[in-house]
Amino acid sequence: MARFGKALAAVAALALMSTSTHAQQTLKIGLITTLSGPEGVLGAETRDAFQLALKHRGGMLGGMKVELVIGDDQTKPDIGRQLADRMIESDKVRIITGPIFSNVLLGISKPVLDAGLVLVSSNAGPSELAGKMCHPNFFSATWQNDNSPEAMGQWVEKQGIKRVYLMAPNYPAGKDKLAGFKRFFKGEIVGEVYTQFGQLDYAAEISQLRAAKPEGVFVFYPGGMGINFVKQFNQAGLPSQMKLFGEMSVLDQTVLPAIGEAAIGGRTSVFWNKSMDNAANKRFVADFEADYKREPSPYAAQAYDTAALLDAALKATGGKTDPAVLSPALKAAKFDSVRGKFRFNTNNFPIQDWYAAEVVKEPSGKITTALREKIFEDRGDAYVQDCRMK
Numbered sequence: 001m002a003r004f005g006k007a008l009a010a011v012a013a014l015a016l017m018s019t020s021t022h023a024q025q026t027l028k029i030g031l032i033t034t035l036s037g038p039e040g041v042l043g044a045e046t047r048d049a050f051q052l053a054l055k056h057r058g059g060m061l062g063g064m065k066v067e068l069v070i071g072d073d074q075t076k077p078d079i080g081r082q083l084a085d086r087m088i089e090s091d092k093v094r095i096i097t098g099p100i101f102s103n104v105l106l107g108i109s110k111p112v113l114d115a116g117l118v119l120v121s122s123n124a125g126p127s128e129l130a131g132k133m134c135h136p137n138f139f140s141a142t143w144q145n146d147n148s149p150e151a152m153g154q155w156v157e158k159q160g161i162k163r164v165y166l167m168a169p170n171y172p173a174g175k176d177k178l179a180g181f182k183r184f185f186k187g188e189i190v191g192e193v194y195t196q197f198g199q200l201d202y203a204a205e206i207s208q209l210r211a212a213k214p215e216g217v218f219v220f221y222p223g224g225m226g227i228n229f230v231k232q233f234n235q236a237g238l239p240s241q242m243k244l245f246g247e248m249s250v251l252d253q254t255v256l257p258a259i260g261e262a263a264i265g266g267r268t269s270v271f272w273n274k275s276m277d278n279a280a281n282k283r284f285v286a287d288f289e290a291d292y293k294r295e296p297s298p299y300a301a302q303a304y305d306t307a308a309l310l311d312a313a314l315k316a317t318g319g320k321t322d323p324a325v326l327s328p329a330l331k332a333a334k335f336d337s338v339r340g341k342f343r344f345n346t347n348n349f350p351i352q353d354w355y356a357a358e359v360v361k362e363p364s365g366k367i368t369t370a371l372r373e374k375i376f377e378d379r380g381d382a383y384v385q386d387c388r389m390k
Helices: 002-024 040-056 077-091 102-114 147-158 172-184 203-212 223-235 256-263 279-292 298-317 323-332
Strands: 026-033 064-072 095-097 118-121 138-140 163-169 188-195 216-219 243-246 267-270 350-361 367-379
Touching (some): 026 040, 026 077, 040 223, 040 279, 040 298, 064 077, 077 095, 077 102, 095 298, 102 118, 118 298, 118 323, 138 323, 147 172, 147 243, 147 350, 147 367, 163 172, 172 188, 188 203, 203 223, 216 223, 223 243, 223 256, 256 350, 256 367, 267 367, 279 298, 298 323
Parallel strands (some): 026 095, 095 118, 118 138, 163 188, 163 216, 216 243
Antiparallel strands (some): 350 367
16 A cells, blocks of 8 residues: 555656646747838837737746747748748747738748648738638638728728729739729729839829829838828828828828828728727737837737737647647637637638728827727628638
8 A cells, every 4th residue: 555655646746747847848939020121110019019918928828938939031031931941940939920921921831831830920911821722720810911901992982982093012912902992992993003012212103193183092001111102192292182091001000100190181991999998908008008118000919919819729729739739729719809809710810890990199199090980890801712621
């Protein structure tokens, strides 16, 4: 009996050691995002919000300590691919997230998924990965590229506006964005212009825009591109001649401080706003502003949600990152999203609500966005029928 008691004690000690070892395990997550150049502010939002989510969880996700391996893709797909290869082969990351731009996400998706990792987008949502290239181990915690412009197209249509001019950078997301707007706006498209990615001088395009005399112009220009376009649009005196419509990244908290009062009155479409009345959002906004001394943007909100999603899924798997168990857990994960409602469609892209917002000046003097009305409820995306997953 004494020997039996000692054996039981040994088993208990081994179990305790196993539990302790699991709690001490380190999970490496790769964060590939844009941290340099005019668009670097977008990646900074992603990085900072993801780190805030980790801070709120004691540096852990799913009960495991997280080591965040961060790389700057410089908006270049080849750099993103190099970072992904290094993170997979040398850093031994188990999950990758973070790309801002669709061309970078498309550039890393195949090597990451072929390597047997889970890839979770915290921003980019190219149509290819929502449709024919959908994959059981790829998830978007954000939206499909067309969604925000679809909402704006619907809102503009309801305002009775008949003639609109369209502008976007010439890369995958730019084409998705304008396609989304046209899907719901039924009036006349008097011009459709694709400019060079990263372009900062729009003098020639603004001259063409003025000559076209539309009732409104819908643009997709994130980061530094948006700052320069809206400033030049205002300097050219065009706000008195036509209305400015954008999707959320054109008139958000990453660019409004730099644009200033020139953006007031602009309309945009959003899935999230700082004023959303739920506990997760209130904590996120308050702590982001306290830690980083700036107002969070949608880029930050969706990166924070990405970490929350991963936390919920990893808790369900007991920390296992094998896609065979992690992917189903991500699909079924329930977490407190800063946007309120959140669930995945069959193609692993979200079904969620979309709202119209207006750029306003608060009594404090801050230029920000204010919610105006709901445009879509429980909106999926236009490419889900092309995805063979069920």
